[in-house]
Amino acid sequence: MSDCPECKAKSIYDPPQTVYEDYYHPQHVEVVQTVEVIRRHHCVPVYHHVTVCTAKDVYSDDFTGMGGMGGVGGMANTAAMPMRGGRSAGVSKKRR
Numbered sequence: 001m002s003d004c005p006e007c008k009a010k011s012i013y014d015p016p017q018t019v020y021e022d023y024y025h026p027q028h029v030e031v032v033q034t035v036e037v038i039r040r041h042h043c044v045p046v047y048h049h050v051t052v053c054t055a056k057d058v059y060s061d062d063f064t065g066m067g068g069m070g071g072v073g074g075m076a077n078t079a080a081m082p083m084r085g086g087r088s089a090g091v092s093k094k095r096r
Helices: none
Strands: 050-058 076-084
Antiparallel strands (some): 050 076
């Protein structure tokens, strides 16, 4: 390499290249969406139990009666008492 003549340095210019730097900024965009609420009404059965309780007095054949009002020969004296909510008014006998 010592035989090479000294060459002068030379500059060559390429065409310029474009480099983009992107910067993003928030932009408020209002999106309006309509929501329609439909209130639907339905009938639903709700059971309220009403119980009818009966009481029966049965007199034996040898019962002579209460002042002539008692039954004779196994006759019965019956009465119906309506009840609400499954509770009786002082009567708590189970049905068979």
